[in-house]
Amino acid sequence: MTSSSSTSPVHKLEDYRPSPWLTPSLELRFDLDLHLTVVRADYEVVLQAEKIEPLFLNGESLEFLSLRIDGAIVDPEDYQVSPTGILILYPPKESFRLTVENRICPAENTSLEGLYKSGSMLCTQNEPEGFRKIVYSIDRPDNMMRFRVTISGEESLFPVMLSNGNLLSEKQLEGGKREVVWEDPFPKPSYLFALVAGELLETKDSFQTGSGRQITLKIFVEKGNEEKVSFAFDSLKKAMKWDEDTFGLEYDLDLFMIVAVEDFNMGAMENKGLNLFNAKLVLADKKSATDESFESILAVIAHEYFHNWTGNRVTLRNWFNLTLKEGLTVFRDQWFTEDMTDPAVKRIKDVLFLKEFQFPEDQGPMSHPILPKSYREMNNFYTVTVYEKGAEVIRLVSELIGRETFKKGLKLYLSKYDGQGVTFEEFVSSMEEAAGHSIPNLRNWYHRGGTPLLSVQEKYSKDSNEWILDLLDTGASEYPLVYSNSIAVFDREGKLLTEEKRIMSGARDQIRIAALDSKGTKPIVSLFRSLSSPVRLDYNQSDEEIQVLAKVETDGVSRFFAFQNLIFDWFRKSIASGREENFSIILETIADSFGVGWEKTYYSFYLSFPGLTQISENIGCYEFTKIQKLRVWAIQNISTTFTKNFQILLEENRKTIPIQTKEEIGKRKLKNIALYYLLYDPSRKFERLAVMEQREAKHMSEEVSAMKFLLEVDSKEKENAVNLFFEKWKKDSLVLDVWFAAQVTAGEDRCKIAENLEKHPQFNIRNPNKVRSLYFSLARNPLSFHKEDGSGYTFLSERIKRLNEINPQMAAALTKLYSPVSKQKGNLPKIAKRELEGLAALPNLSKELGEVLGTILNSL
Ligand code: ARG
Ligand code: ZN
Numbered sequence: 001m002t003s004s005s006s007t008s009p010v011h012k013l014e015d016y017r018p019s020p021w022l023t024p025s026l027e028l029r030f031d032l033d034l035h036l037t038v039v040r041a042d043y044e045v046v047l048q049a050e051k052i053e054p055l056f057l058n059g060e061s062l063e064f065l066s067l068r069i070d071g072a073i074v075d076p077e078d079y080q081v082s083p084t085g086i087l088i089l090y091p092p093k094e095s096f097r098l099t100v101e102n103r104i105c106p107a108e109n110t111s112l113e114g115l116y117k118s119g120s121m122l123c124t125q126n127e128p129e130g131f132r133k134i135v136y137s138i139d140r141p142d143n144m145m146r147f148r149v150t151i152s153g154e155e156s157l158f159p160v161m162l163s164n165g166n167l168l169s170e171k172q173l174e175g176g177k178r179e180v181v182w183e184d185p186f187p188k189p190s191y192l193f194a195l196v197a198g199e200l201l202e203t204k205d206s207f208q209t210g211s212g213r214q215i216t217l218k219i220f221v222e223k224g225n226e227e228k229v230s231f232a233f234d235s236l237k238k239a240m241k242w243d244e245d246t247f248g249l250e251y252d253l254d255l256f257m258i259v260a261v262e263d264f265n266m267g268a269m270e271n272k273g274l275n276l277f278n279a280k281l282v283l284a285d286k287k288s289a290t291d292e293s294f295e296s297i298l299a300v301i302a303h304e305y306f307h308n309w310t311g312n313r314v315t316l317r318n319w320f321n322l323t324l325k326e327g328l329t330v331f332r333d334q335w336f337t338e339d340m341t342d343p344a345v346k347r348i349k350d351v352l353f354l355k356e357f358q359f360p361e362d363q364g365p366m367s368h369p370i371l372p373k374s375y376r377e378m379n380n381f382y383t384v385t386v387y388e389k390g391a392e393v394i395r396l397v398s399e400l401i402g403r404e405t406f407k408k409g410l411k412l413y414l415s416k417y418d419g420q421g422v423t424f425e426e427f428v429s430s431m432e433e434a435a436g437h438s439i440p441n442l443r444n445w446y447h448r449g450g451t452p453l454l455s456v457q458e459k460y461s462k463d464s465n466e467w468i469l470d471l472l473d474t475g476a477s478e479y480p481l482v483y484s485n486s487i488a489v490f491d492r493e494g495k496l497l498t499e500e501k502r503i504m505s506g507a508r509d510q511i512r513i514a515a516l517d518s519k520g521t522k523p524i525v526s527l528f529r530s531l532s533s534p535v536r537l538d539y540n541q542s543d544e545e546i547q548v549l550a551k552v553e554t555d556g557v558s559r560f561f562a563f564q565n566l567i568f569d570w571f572r573k574s575i576a577s578g579r580e581e582n583f584s585i586i587l588e589t590i591a592d593s594f595g596v597g598w599e600k601t602y603y604s605f606y607l608s609f610p611g612l613t614q615i616s617e618n619i620g621c622y623e624f625t626k627i628q629k630l631r632v633w634a635i636q637n638i639s640t641t642f643t644k645n646f647q648i649l650l651e652e653n654r655k656t657i658p659i660q661t662k663e664e665i666g667k668r669k670l671k672n673i674a675l676y677y678l679l680y681d682p683s684r685k686f687e688r689l690a691v692m693e694q695r696e697a698k699h700m701s702e703e704v705s706a707m708k709f710l711l712e713v714d715s716k717e718k719e720n721a722v723n724l725f726f727e728k729w730k731k732d733s734l735v736l737d738v739w740f741a742a743q744v745t746a747g748e749d750r751c752k753i754a755e756n757l758e759k760h761p762q763f764n765i766r767n768p769n770k771v772r773s774l775y776f777s778l779a780r781n782p783l784s785f786h787k788e789d790g791s792g793y794t795f796l797s798e799r800i801k802r803l804n805e806i807n808p809q810m811a812a813a814l815t816k817l818y819s820p821v822s823k824q825k826g827n828l829p830k831i832a833k834r835e836l837e838g839l840a841a842l843p844n845l846s847k848e849l850g851e852v853l854g855t856i857l858n859s860l
Contacts, residue, residue: 008847012374013320020049021091023098023138024187025146032153032161032197034107034117038065039135040099043145047094055088057100058132058139061114065101086136100136109133110766110806113379118263119222121198122158123276125269128319128378131190141316142421144187151197152179158197160220162257164188164272184272186252187419189315194271196259201226205233207251210244215251219282220259228283231294231660232258232301239302242336247410249309258282258301262733265768265809266382268300270307277304280734280769286658288735290701291665298340303333314414317421319378323370323446324424326382327390331398334391342662344556345601351531351557354392356614358384359536362451364819365859366852371424371446376851379809385449392534393445397428399484399532400442400503401435409434441482441505448479456527456539460520461512467522469511476507485509486532486555490524491516494552497523501532524548530557543569543585550589556598560606563589567610567634568618574630575621583634587641594645600653600666604673609635612782622823624782632680639680649674650689658699665701672705679713687715694721704738712746733769736762740773750784751795758799765802771810775799779817786824790831793818797835800849801842808846815839815852822859833860 023043031038045055064081067074069092080087086100109116114133115124124130132139149163155178165184173179200220207215217236219229236256243249257274264278281300284293310332311325338346361367361384368383370390375381398406413430424446432438457470473481483504489497502509513523524545528535546569549562566586573581593606610618615627639646653671656664675693678686690706697703707721715721722743729735740757744750754774757763764770775796779785785792796814803811821832839845840853 008376010374010376016318019143020053021055022046022048022143023145028149030151035105037104040101041135043098045096045098052091055091057086057136059085059136060132063103068099070096112265118261123196123261124194126193127191137190139190141189146187147184149182152177160200161197163195164274188272192272194274203229207237207240209250216255218257225283228285231284232282235298235301239305263767268304270304272312275304286699288700288732294660299333299337302336303329306332309414314417315421317423320371321423323386323390326387327394330387330391331394347530347557348560348605354388358388359451360617361385365856366819367449369447369449377847379848380812380851396484396533397431405434441480444479444481451536453536465515466512471509473507480506483533486529488526489513494548496554526553526558529555547585571615572619580633600670604669607673635680639677646674646677668701676709679709687717691717708742737769737773741777744778745781748783750778751791754778768810793832793835804846804849808848812848812852818856
């Protein structure tokens with residue numbers, strides 16, 4: 001049962017205290033059964049506090065069986081069992097053995113936390129607090145344990161039984177049962193424990209470490225997927241090599257295992273030696289996976305692998321410090337992907353993601369510092385702020401001290417704190433130690449929420465013939481920050497004059513730049529290049545200046561964003577005046593870009609027209625129908641102006657080879673962009689090209705884009721496209737996720753379509769990937785979700801209500817998409833309020849959902 005939110009306590013950072021008791025080692029026993037699994041834990045318990053006090057073991061949704069201390073049954077008077085755990089009132093001495101036994105029902109566990117059933121397997125998810133749904137335990141990250149795990153189960157159901165570390169023994173038992181014993185030599189907190197059992201196929205590879213050790217790599221999949229693992233193996237080996245080359249970090253066990261799981265609440269999980277993955281982030285082949293999914297697989301495999309050091313060997317003291325492992329590990333996987341692909345393109349993608357998802361979170365009701373001050377339900381804090389902004393703060397550190405010093409700092413941090421649970425302070429001070437100096441104001445990044453807004457004022461000084469830029473951090477009062485500001489100066493023709501990296505510590509900075517000539521002509525300045533700190537700028541550059549940067553900024557990332565800003569400026573003006581403003585500067589910039597010869601993937605990004613949400617967030621306008629009208633007008637204008645160019649681009653890149661190389665990925669992306677614009681031609685004469693592309697596709701990126709584009713432009717062919725796609729892929733659940741999503745992602749009135757799709761036999765509300773495909777995609781489609789009549793809000797809240805009973809994490813995550821409702825027009829905020837209050841009154845309101853509802857309702 002879900003525990004009621006009104007009674008769920010708030011955990012406060014300032015209240016943290018070390019665990020009075022620790023369990024440095026345990027023996028775990030599982031007698032597996034889909035419906036009645038018996039779990040027994042045998043702990044070594046030691047006192048850590050000054051004197052003996054009651055011992056609390058966390059436990060949720062467990063059926064208590066027995067409790068023993070040093071082998072003797074404990075008197076029932078001496079402990080209390082409640083829905084959140086067991087309180088042992090009188091622990092007898094400072095160290096003893098504690099044996100606790102309970103039962104669980106994995107088949108009924110739809111929360112996908114703890115031990116649960118997915119497809120034909122049983123598996124676990126324990127971060128952050130799932131272990132307490134498996135067995136009574138001191139379930140907190142600063143309680144590090146040595147695990148020995150015995151699993152027994154029917155061989156016909158569970159031919160494969162896995163846990164962390166090394167396989168010690170296996171034997172046949174009576175009655176068709178088998179037993180295996182696993183031991184993990186590295187102490188770890190409960191959240192890194194994993195167990196997997198079921199009918200799985202094993203695929204195998206190996207990796208030789210720099211020091212010559214041979215590591216066995218295994219990926220376990222359900223039957224039928226064994227041909228889809230080679231890209232994941234390659235990604236893993238690249239990640240292992242990169243961590244050695246970059247940071248000197250080797251893998252520490254002889255075996256590394258990955259399991260692909262169909263039903264998974266998030267992307268993946270770094271359990272020691274036994275990573276569990278959402279199947280969509282492991283399985284891929286050229287026929288069924290897009291270029292984007294290949295790149296996600298590369299990044300997430302690396303991310304989880306990198307956690308072995310940043311997260312597992314050095315772990316967290318408490319959950320407030322989640323960003324210590326997540327921000328750092330995201331930064332490491334970003335860096336890795338930059339090295340494996342194209343640094344500018346990778347940075348563009350990351351900054352786009354940050355701006356589209358993290359900036360709004362930071363400016364909305366869910367805003368929190370990367371080190372949250374309090375939480376009710378930790379699951380709600382696996383946020384883009386903790387992850388992506390956290391990564392930006394780590395990147396900032398690397399900008400401030402340089403990447404070479406950063407490498408030294410990381411090595412120092414890992415060697416100093418190996419085997420411990422620490423806080424961001426240990427990380428920051430290691431970096432300072434490596435740099436040889438302190439970094440004032442750096443720590444405030446952990447405490448200050450919201451994206452800093454820096455205003456930039458320019459003035460001309462006649463005396464010195466200089467231009468003076470005054471930068472002001474408008475929100476610095478309580479927490480002044482330190483910034484790395486990467487600057488370039490250009491002349492009016494776009495010639496690069498100077499480059500400089502400045503450190504701004506505190507609320508203000510003043511930059512003096514020589515005028516371009518004796519008449520005081522103003523130079524063109526590019527600030528925070530490649531987003532060298534996670535800031536928003538309030539800087540009134542003229543469109544002419546921005547255009548120069550959009551054409552020639554030598555930093556490809558800033559060049560890209562300059563062009564985007566040109567587009568946003570046009571929207572801002574057009575929304576204000578109520579008509580399409582002069583578009584020529586945008587057309588000119590595009591015209592100039594043809595034939596420059598930028599790298600193909602880069603160029604495809606450059607040409608991509610920003611989406612509705614991006615535009616709306618950037619110009620702070622939530623009138624989606626108006627923006628949409630302007631957006632269509634603009635794309636049609638580009639389309640008809642450059643028909644010939646797009647035809648050529650399409651033709652030149654039409655023939656691609658279905659492999660994952662930079663060149664071929666670039667070709668696919670470029671021809672898709674060209675096709676996209678052509679489809680917006682009002683004559684609709686190019687639609688047959690998309691129809692052809694879908695039919696002749698050799699790679700999923702071609703097949704899926706064609707269908708999506710036909711849907712977006714509301715082509716007469718769209719039904720055929722959707723049906724054709726379904727017929728071809730109806731047996732592949734991962735591809736169907738894309739199919740579900742494509743039908744609700746763009747356009748108005750997609751709720752009706754979603755209502756039909758959720759009745760589809762292949763839809764399943766218990767599968768998070770399906771929930772993401774249908775409900776999240778719909779809620780990210782502003783034309784449908786924020787429709788004036790409120791139908792989007794009613795639709796979604798009804799599904800959240802169902803999910804609250806099934807999977808509270810999913811329910812809460814969906815509810816966060818209501819965050820921007822207070823900014824909407826007309827009755828929308830009122831309707832949202834009514835819907836959310838309805839949810840808050842649910843009889844079985846989960847802790848997860850209750851916390852998110854409370855926060856959003858507070859803003860309404
Ligand atoms: N540690 C995992 C990762 O980032 C994610 C765990 C997410 N857990 C959650 N409850 N949302 O690699
Ligand atoms: Zn992570």
